[in-house]
Amino acid sequence: MTYLVYDGSFEGFLSVIFQCYQQDLSPANICREAAFQEILFAEKQFISTDEKQAERVWKGLQKKLHRRNKDLPYRTFLSEQPGIEMMLYRFICRLFDNNFSIETDYGDADVLQLKKIERQVLQETARLLEFVRFQETKDGIYFAPVEPAFDVLPFVLHHFKNRFADQQWIIYDIKRNYGFYYDLKTTQEIVLSEQNFSAWDxxxxxxxxxxxxxxxxxxxxxxxDSINIKERKNPKLQRQHMPQRYWKFLPEKSLK
Structure with a gap:
């Protein structure tokens, strides 16, 4: 019973897929290093991230997948759902091992679940676009904290880079402790060593x-407040369109 452990990155996961084929491995589980727990009688094998191997797997996926599903592996991986690695491993193996399309085989539990997860990730991405709020700092940088249910921050960068091309900004995921900084030219991933902001909101x-x-x-x-009609207040409907977990980041909901 072999457990394959990797660094938690998408490139690392693709490297695991590459090694499964190269070494003819059939893992009992694939785990992120940070989440791995020692299991009695289980053999642990760490797979290092190799960008060239990851690129080969990704190019192979792009050739096999229909254009509407080309981002499905990446989107579902960033959902961080329990067991997503093994679900994707089984899907990718079946995809590579067959000459016919399996992407609409909803009789396959993995295909059906992956499509459901992808819809959830896309929905969360849309919500993030709606509910980002920036704070202007003294050094002229606009800072926006976020805490999405899924790790969807990479999916919204193109929108903000185009929408706010003339402003320096940072969008920071306080749950996962990383973000992206735009310097008017390029966008780069950052981790703030000094966090001069509330870890909660x-x-x-x-x-x-x-x-x-x-x-x-x-x-x-x-x-x-001025456009709000108190007599028609409907908290349930409001939470449906504006999930309560976003409220703490919205000035209109949090300021006293």
Whole structure:
């Protein structure tokens, strides 16, 4: 019973797939290194990330997948769902081992579940686009904290790079402790060693904000309150369209 362990990256997972074929491995499980727990009578094998091997697997997937499903492995991997590695491993093996399309074989439990997960990831991506709120800091950088249910931050970068091309910004996932910084030219992944913001709601320390930032947030809340019709307030419907887990990042919901 072999457990394959990798570094947790998508490239690392693709390297695992490559090694499964190269070494003729049939793993009992595939685990991220950070989540692996020693199991009695189980053999652990760590697979190092190899970018060339990962690229070969990815190119092979692109040739086998229909154009509407080309991002399915990456999207579902970033869902971080329990058991997603083995689900993708079985799907990819079946994809490579057959000359016919399996992508619409919803009688296969893995195919059906992966499509469901992909829809959830796409829905969360759309929500992230709607509910990102920036705070302007004294150094002219716009900072937006997020905490999506899935690791969908890479999917929204293109939108913000185009929408805010003339501004420096950071979108930071406080749950996963990483983000992306746009410097008016390129976008790069970052990890902030000094976090001058709340770990709960991402509010930047007041002494680091532009002088007018708090005023702008208060104006936005006043506008939100002024268009609200108290007699027609429907909290259940509001939570349906604006999930409550996003409220702490929204000035219109969090400012007193």
């Amino acid at each position: 991402g509010k930047v320390d007041a002494n680091l904000l532009q002088e007018n930032e708090v005023n702008y947030q208060r104006l936005w809340k006043n506008y939100f």
